Amino acid sequence: MGHIVILGGGESGVGAALLAQSKGFSVFLSDQGKLKEHYQDQLRRQAIPFESEKHTVSEILKADEIIISPGIPEKSELVQTIKKQGIPLVSEIEFAARYTKAKLIAITGSNGKTTTTLLTYHLLKEAGFNVGLAGNIGQSFAKQVMDNSFDYFVLEISSFQLDRCFDFKPDVAVLINITPDHLDRYDYKFENYIHSKFRIFQNANTQTACIYWGDDEVIQQYQDLIPQAAQLKTIHFGQQAGAANITDDAIQFAFGQIERATAPIQGPHNAINMAAAVLAATEAGVSWSDIQANLGSFQNAPHRLEPCGNWHGIQFINDSKATNVDAVFYALNSFQKNLILIIGGVDKGNEYDVLNDLVKSKVKGMICLGTDNAKLMAHFGDRVPQILSTDSLETAVSTSMQWGESGDIVLLSPACASFDLFKNYEDRGDQFKATVNRLTHGS
Missing domain, CATH: 3.40.50.720 (NAD(P)-binding Rossmann-like Domain)
Known part of the structure; x- marks a missing residue:
């Protein structure tokens, strides 16, 4: 052999x-x-x-x-x-895909791929489909291919995994967005990273549904990389022709609409994620009535805009998975209220200008949490009413409690990797939740 x-x-x-x-x-x-x-x-x-x-x-x-x-x-x-x-x-994905006859739904993007993957999986599972969850999340795809006889797999795929995929051909391929990330891996050339993400479509044919956010400027620029024969399903804000259209109030499909106010996940970025998940699920054969019945029971992954405490009307949100600037942009867009933002860690060459307007209009206090906060302090020092630099999570949380008042939101959304003070983003999020619990408990 x-x-x-x-x-x-x-x-x-x-x-x-x-x-x-x-x-x-x-x-x-x-x-x-x-x-x-x-x-x-x-x-x-x-x-x-x-x-x-x-x-x-x-x-x-x-x-x-x-x-x-x-x-x-x-x-x-x-x-x-x-x-x-x-x-x-x-990659493991390329190897394992050779040995399964299951229908494959593969999801990638710089931000939101975990949420979209989990929601797609939820919609199939709750509708009674025999479905596995794998890729960049959960148990090994290869082991599940060996152990189980799933009819469907929902796979979260990173650019690093796609780099080593050649014949991998999902039945449904989803690309949510492309923003600069991991550029240290791609010779600091954004174009190399873009080509990596588009590999999810490389083997698409007339049987393949290719779902993507059609308003994404980068995706628009490189759309020619999607094989012409594929079935293109686009998501748009406004009324431009697409498979899903997002308005201020609803996400509209040919078969029905989701009211955004009552959706289980909020914010413009999550409207895109929901649209992609619903389109992927319907391509797999889930009925609209099943989607309507099961959408409301979805719970997002830990460390992604995860509520983790309330103290005298101050709400604490753990968004530790936000390890790049665009993820923080989406997080800030999800809230209208006064925010105390805990940010910082290992900077991957971040440019913070994209956050300036949102920080100015929404953030009443910023706490920079890391071993080297000089860049953040210099950039945001004059843009927020109050700012603190610390390498102590306890100090960050206790200060947010002093600064906050009823109706405020304390948001941990770091924009950076976690390796200066923590093992990984999960450890950072878990320690944040534990510290919030300890400092607010019984107070």
């Missing part, structure tokens, strides 16, 4: 190893980091050879094909060596 090497022993890598072995390949897994014990146990149980905390290049180069973790940089010496040898490098 051939020999497959897996680089990276996280959820997707171990799942790919298990699937590859079940299909008759000989398998070797290599991780430069420390493999978690439960993953080591899974590999041992199946007698799959692996190495932890090192890459033995001579072993890796024995591969006929290599399944690579999306976290391993393209520029790494190991990847360059593999490329010189001409060994194919693919």
Whole structure:
């Protein structure tokens, strides 16, 4: 059958190893980091050879094909060596898709892809569809392909995963938006990142529904990258011809409309996400009556505009997943009231000008939370009535309680990565929620 090497022993890598072995390949897994014990146990149980905390290049180069973790940089010496040898490098998504007959709904975008993926999955599952959730979220796609007989998969796909997809052809492909992100991975060329996102459409044909936000200027510019034969389903604000039209009051489809005031997720960005999810679900065969019945019970992912406490009328919102400026732009757009914004972390080359007007009109106080807040303080110091720099989450939350009054919203929406003070954005969000709970409890 051939020999497959897996680089990276996280959820997707171990799942790919298990699937590859079940299909008759000989398998070797290599991780430069420390493999978690439960993953080591899974590999041992199946007698799959692996190495932890090192890459033995001579072993890796024995591969006929290599399944690579999306976290391993393209520029790494190991990847360059593999490329010189001409060994194919693919993602877990590309590999696993070969072994399923399930209908695939694949969703990507710079912001909102998790919300859209979870909502699409919710609409299929609640309608009684036999559906799995995978990709950049949940359990390994490969492992689910091996273990389960799902008829449908809803997949959240990152640009890093798409970079190593070649024959992957979803039945429904969704591109929500494209804004600058991860440019350090793409030679600081926005165009490279754009081409990466458009790979979700690269194999589309007459059977493929391609859903995208038609008002996105970047998508408009590069629309020619979508194969002409595909079925194009666009989302627009206003009355321009499209599969979904968003007005101030409603999201309108050919088959009905959703009132925005009573929708389970709020804000203009979430109107786009809802439109995309509803279109994807209907393409998969979910009825409008089922969508109407089940939309209201949707709960968004943790760390994405997640309410996490109320103290004397001050509401606390955890938006720790907002790791770039555009995500914060969407968050600020979701609220009308006075905001106390907690922002900061590891800056990925952010440009904050896009936030200026929203900050000036909505933010009554800004707390910069990070080990180096100089750039934020310099940019926003004259644009907000009060501003504080701290590297203490406790100080950030207690200060927001002092500044706030009934009707205010304290919003953690950092615009930055979390690695200066936290393990990841989940850890940052969890610690924020715990600190809010502790400081407001019983007060």
